[in-house]
Amino acid sequence: MSVGSIMKDPICLVENYKNDLRVNRKALNILETISQPVVVVAITGLCRTGKSYLMNRLAGHNRGFQLGCTVKAETKGIWMWCVPHPSKIDHTLILLDTEGLGDVEKGDSRNDSWIFALAVLLSSVLVYNSIGTINYQVLEQLHYVVELAELIRTKSCPSTEELNDxxxxxxxxxDFIWTLRDFKLKLELDGQSITEDEYLEKSLKxxxxxDSKIKRxxxxxxxxxxxxxERKCFVFKQPTKDDDLLLNLEEASEHQLELIFQEQCQNFCSYIFTNAKPKTLKGGIIIKGSGLAVLVDSYVNAINSRKVPCLxxxxxxxxxxxxxxxxxxxxxxYSEQMTQQVQFPTESLQDLLDVHAACEREAFAIFMEHSFKDDGGKFQLELLSAIEEKKEAFLLQNEEASLKYCQDELRKISSTLVESISKGIFFVRGGHNLYLGAKNKVEQDYALVxxxxxxxxxxxxxxxxxxxSTEQAILHADKSLTNAEKHIAxxxxxxxxxxxxxKLVRKRNKMEEQKTEAQKKTVKENLIQLKKKIEEEGKIKLRESNTILEHLLKNQEKLRTEGLTKKSEEMNRTINQVKRNITIIEDNWVEKISGILILFGSMLMKKLPGYYKLIGVGTLLIGSIVTDICALTKAKSGGKKSD
Incomplete structure (x- = not known):
């Protein structure tokens, strides 16, 4: 899909109608067609601070998002513009322009808070745009960030033992980017030049x-x-000294703008294009356009139901x-690969089952790559059932192709024999031996097919x-044989x-064994894939917990250096709680994997045809995998102790 050809102009994503939020279904439909990961840049800030201009620059246009050049705020709700990402292949850049905060025409300040919260929840980069320097007044105006703790929940049913959301x-x-427009200060501290980022961090001390003002x-x-x-700061000089041109920036050409402003805009855009990451949720879940549509709908529905949006x-x-x-x-x-790789009929059942195993393994890998939060393996079991059904269809198709081919070939080979029988050629003296020779010739020729x-x-x-019956009749009619010879024949x-x-029974039994063996491999493959998935999710959870701990310790150290000892000590309880959580994750992962594998294995075997035969085998497989995990863990823990 080419989003560029679909979205020549922005479209309202979330309409703010009389302080009531509404999702625009047309915008959701656009998002649902985007199957690529999305880099979402949202901009927020007070009214008439030039937010829309920056977003237009990111889109590569002078106009698009409507610029507010009068005392009346233009953007209402959240507007969206989807464009191909200029530097990340197979990614879509989604720009969200939010209505200005603090509009005096609004009667409900809570509405601003929800718009700000939505911008945070939907974006991978949040740009906060303001005029001038970072001072007490600007920071007080940014009280929306303080309210996020009340407006966003991470868990649906948090327990008292869990971390605060x-x-x-x-x-x-x-990532947080603060853009400061019409910035007139020199970036210096104690006579030394400082960077924009250093200015931001100094301002956040x-x-x-x-005093209540200091506290806020x-x-x-x-x-x-x-x-x-992750924080970043960009400062922008005034675009032009021409007041008339300022009121019509979308009409201004590059050469009409101050050179320093052009360079600052270019630096801002380049940074976004290079460093902005795809929208990712807790657990390392990378969001595509269709996923973003689900998030928008879910969050707005929660807000309209007077509930707090829950991640x-x-x-x-x-x-x-x-x-x-x-x-x-x-x-x-699976279906495409089987259709491409299997030439019906296959020489043997095992040939087909080998191709099936390879295609099934690829299908499982694809599912694991694109799935997440499949608690209890519900969808993995659905996949297993679907593939098993497809496999049975291919087995049947293979049998039918073999049956038709063999019948056609045997009909050709045996035509002379059948014709001779109908003409009575074998109903003569010595006819039985003649018949046996002709019949053996049919078997020999058939074997060569x-x-x-x-x-x-x-x-x-x-x-x-x-x-x-024909052979018995020929034998009975053969006058050259004695009764004893006929009895022996x-x-x-x-x-x-x-x-x-x-021989046919043994072949059928062998084929059943091959099918059972294939199902055993399916059971084992599913358990291995599930184990791998649980381990990966556990590593992500552990990594996130360590990130939280590192972040808390870093901020605690900042509080100490700023002389806020009491506030620093208040963080100890949370830090210790995170440490305990890390220990629990490290110690309990084996038990969790074992429990899920046993539960999933039982359900898995019941999904397979003839599962009664597999229960013993499946249980052994599960047990062996769990035993391997426990042995590995003991070895690791022993290694730690010896160290």
């Missing part, structure tokens, strides 16, 4: 004091530091959608059985028929 914000909140300012600073580990609930909805898509992708891949497939013996057996024919029948 806001502690986990750092693991999934967007907490100061001591009990400190609250905003502290929340920015705690919620947004866990949104992820659960997203998982339902994405896991269903992952199942379909995997099944489609290549690639007969799984039904070759069965078709031959059927043909030979159809000849039994009849017994010999019965013995050969029995041997061929038993």
């Amino acid at each position: 806001s502690v986990e914000f750092a693991t999934f909140f967007p 907490l100061v001591q004091g009990e 300012s400190n609250d905003s600073k502290h929340c920015i530091r705690m919620f947004f580990p 866990e609930n949104a992820v659960a909805l997203l998982a339902q959608q994405e896991n269903a898509i992952a199942v379909q992708k995997a099944v489609d891949h 290549p690639k007969k497939g799984v039904k070759s013996m069965e078709v031959l057996q059927g043909f030979l059985q159809s000849q039994e 009849a017994e010999q024919a019965q013995k050969q028929a029995y041997e061929k029948k038993m």
Whole structure:
């Protein structure tokens, strides 16, 4: 899909109608067509601070998002513009322009808070745009960041033992960029030049004091530091000294703008294009356009229901959608590969099962790559059932192809024999030996036919059985044989028929064993893939917990250096709680994997045809995998102790 051709202009994503938020279904439909990871840049800030101009520059245009050049704020709600990412292949850049905060025409300030919260929840980069320098007044105006702790929940049913929601914000909140427009100060400190980022960090230092103004300012600073580990600052000089041109910036050409302003805009855009990451949720879940549509709908529905948007609930909805898509992708891949690789009929059943195993393994890998939060393996079991059904269809198709091919070939080979029988050629003296020679010739010629497939013996057996009454009649009519010789010949024919029948039975039994073996491999492959997935999710969870701990310790050290000892000590409880969580994750991962594998294995075997035969095997497989995990863990723990 080419988003550039679809979105020549921005479209309203979330309409703010009389302080009530509404999702624009047309915008959601656009998002749902985007199957690429999305880099989402949202901009927020007070009214008439030039937010829309910066977003237009990111889109590569002078106009698009409407610029507010009068006292009336233009942007209402959240507007969206999807464009191909200029530097990341197979990514889409989504720009979100939010309505200005602090509009005096609004009657409900809570509405601003929800718009700000949505910008945070939906973006991978949040740009806060303001005029001039960072001072007490600007920081007080940014009280929306303090309210995020009340407006966003990470868990649907948090327990008293779990971390406070806001502690986990750092693991999934967007990068924070503060853009300062019409900046007139020199970037210097104590006579030394400082960078824009150093200016931002200096401005976010907490100061001591009990004054309410200081407290409000400190609250905003502290929340920015705690919620947004990745921070960046850009300053912009005034675009032009021409007041008339300022009112019509979208009409201005590059050469009409101040050179320093052009360079600053270019630096800002280049940074976004190079460093802005795809939208990622807690757990390392990378969001595509269709996923972003789910998040928008989920969050706005929660807000309109007077509830707090919950990340866990949104992820659960997203998982339902994405896991269903992952199942379909995997099944489609399996069907396509089987159709391409299998030439019916296959020489043997094992040939088909080998191709099946390889295609199934690829399908499982595709599912695992695109699925997440498949608690209990519900969707993995759906995939297994779908592939098993497809496999049975391919087995049946293979049998039918073999049956038709063998019947056609045998019909050609035996045509002379059948014609001779109908003409009575064998109903003469010595006719029985003549018949046996002709019949053996049919069997020999049939044996030379290549690639007969799984039904070759069965078709031959059927043909030979159809000849039994004819052979008896020919034997009975042969006057050259004595009764004793006829009796011996009849017994010999019965013995050969029995041997061929038993050979067919053995072949059928072997084929059933091959099918059972294939199902055992499926059980094992599913358990291995699930174990791998649980381990990966555990590593991500552990990494996020360590990130939180590192972030908390870093901020605690900042508080100490700023002389806020009491505030620093207050963080000890949270830090210790995170440390305990890390220990629990490290110690309990074996038990968690074992429990899930046993539960999943039981369900898995019940999904497979003939599962009663597999229960013992499956239990052994599960047990062996769990035993391997425990042995590995003991070895690791022993290694740690010896160290």
